[in-house]
Amino acid sequence: MGIISPGFTGRGRSGSDLPPGQYLTQDFPVLSAGPTPHVLPEHWEFTIATESGEMHRWDWAAFQRLPAEEITRDLHCVTRWSKLATDWKGVSLDALFEDVETAADFVMAHSYGGYTTNLPLEDLLDGQAWIAYQYDGEPLAAEHGGPARLLVPHLYLWKSAKWVRGLVLSDTDDLGFWETAGYHEYGDPWKEQRYAGD
Ligand SMILES: Nc1nc2c(c(=O)[nH]1)N[C@H]1C(S)=C(S)[C@@H](COP(=O)(O)O)O[C@H]1N2
Ligand SMILES: [Mo]
Numbered sequence: 607m608g609i610i611s612p613g614f615t616g617r618g619r620s621g622s623d624l625p626p627g628q629y630l631t632q633d634f635p636v637l638s639a640g641p642t643p644h645v646l647p648e649h650w651e652f653t654i655a656t657e658s659g660e661m662h663r664w665d666w667a668a669f670q671r672l673p674a675e676e677i678t679r680d681l682h683c684v685t686r687w688s689k690l691a692t693d694w695k696g697v698s699l700d701a702l703f704e705d706v707e708t709a710a711d712f713v714m715a716h717s718y719g720g721y722t723t724n725l726p727l728e729d730l731l732d733g734q735a736w737i738a739y740q741y742d743g744e745p746l747a748a749e750h751g752g753p754a755r756l757l758v759p760h761l762y763l764w765k766s767a768k769w770v771r772g773l774v775l776s777d778t779d780d781l782g783f784w785e786t787a788g789y790h791e792y793g794d795p796w797k798e799q800r801y802a803g804d
Contacts, residue, residue, distance in 0.1 A: 611630070612726060613655075614647045615684040620699060621711050623796075624688055624690075625682055625688065625795035625798070626796075626800055627686060627723055627799050628686055628687070628688040628795065629686055629687060629688065630687075630688055630689070630690065631687040631688070631689055632689070633689075633725065634689060634692075634750070635683070635685075635687060636749045636750065637683065637763075637764075638719060638749070639783065639784075640719055640720075640721070640775070642748050642749055642751075642769075643717075643719040643748075643769050644748055644773075645718050645753060645769060646753075647666040647753050648666060649691060650665070650666050650771075650772060651663060651664065651665050651666075651771065652664045652667075652702075652737060652753070652754070652770065652772060653771070653772035653773075654702060654703070654706055654772065654775070655772065655773070655774045655775065656681035656707065656710065657708060657709070657710040657730040657773050657775045657776055657777055658707045659705075662702075662705065662706055664702075664751070667701035668792060669697065669737070669739075670753070672697045672701050672702070672704050672736075673697070673698075674694050674695050674697055675692070675695070675696065675697070675698055675703055675736065676694070677693075677694050677695075677696070677736060677757075678691050678692065678693050678761060679691075679692060679757070679767075680692070682759075682762055682763060683758055683762065683763045683764075683765050684720050684762040684763070684764055684793070684795075684800050686788065688795075692741070692742075693741070693742050693743065694704060694736065694741055694757055695738065695739065695740035695741060695743075696736035696737050696738030696739055696740070696754070696757060697736060697739075697789060698733060698735070698736050699730040699731060699734075699735045699736065699737070700715060700731055700732065700733065703730075703731060703735065705736070705746075706775075708775050708781075709728055709777075710725070710727060710776055710777055710778065711726060711728075711779075712724060712726060712775070712776045712777070712778060712779045712780070713716045713724070713725050713726070713727050713730060713760055713773050713774065713775055713776070714773070714774045714776060714780055714782060715756050715765075715767040715770055715772075715773055715782070716767075716770070716771055716772050716773070716774065717767045717768060717769045717770050717771060718769040718770075718771045719769055720783075721767055721768070721769070721782075721783050722723060722767075722783050722799075723765050723767050723780035723782035723784065723785065724780055724781055724782045724785055724791065725758065725761070725765055726792070727778070729758060729761065729777065730758065730773075734758065734760055735756065735757060735758040736756075737753075737754050737755070737756060737757070737770060738754065738755055738756075738757040738764055739752070739753055740753040750768065751766075751767075751768025751770070753769075754769075754770060755767060755768040755769065755770055756770040757767075760794075760795075761792070761794060761795070762789075762790075762792045762793040762794075762795050762800070764784045764789065765791065765793055769777065769791070779791065785802075788801055789802065790791050790804055801803040
């Protein structure tokens with residue numbers, strides 16, 4: 607048995623906690639609700655649409671000119687695997703929102719391929735979320751959301767939309783793909799918010 611066994615919820619040697627009901631995995635499972643879209647960087651764009659319809663747009667070149675951060679975070683999937691200390695490189699949502707004027711409280715993330723997931727805007731700001739394009743020092747593989755994915759590691763991983771293509775700001779908290787199917791609208795792994803009503 608390892609130092610950290612399934613069900614262990616104390617403080618691990620890495621300084622990371624394992625949320626309740628999660629087990630550790632060393633590999634990196636792929637969970638996709640449909641086929642993997644293959645988006646070439648030269649065809650990729652990322653947009654932020656405000657609640658008043660104002661569009662902010664970055665193509666791959668403009669996105670690459672934004673300041674990038676290297677981050678190490680734990681991942682927690684609602685199917686109960688957790689992977690600790692994963693290494694990413696990406697642009698923080700703080701940088702992308704710098705010139706965005708909004709009073710909206712909610713965001714719907716949209717992906718190439720049609721996936722959606724909803725989040726409160728405040729969960730994307732203050733160093734909590736990135737558009738990540740490298741994993742473990744390599745360009746992000748298509749199966750894990752490349753060329754770029756949303757990364758919101760403090761929430762269950764279904765909130766980290768792979769192949770993200772844009773965010774739409776809204777005054778109302780609408781439900782995304784898994785949230786419509788009965789998963790929790792917020793998804794805090796520490797509170798085990800797996801399903802609506804948890
Ligand atoms: N576009 C898109 N993003 C997605 C998904 C998906 O099916 N489509 N699955 C989500 C779920 S349920 C999880 S657990 C993670 C899985 O990311 P991984 O395949 O890189 O492990 O992506 C999330 N983001
Ligand atoms: Mo998941």
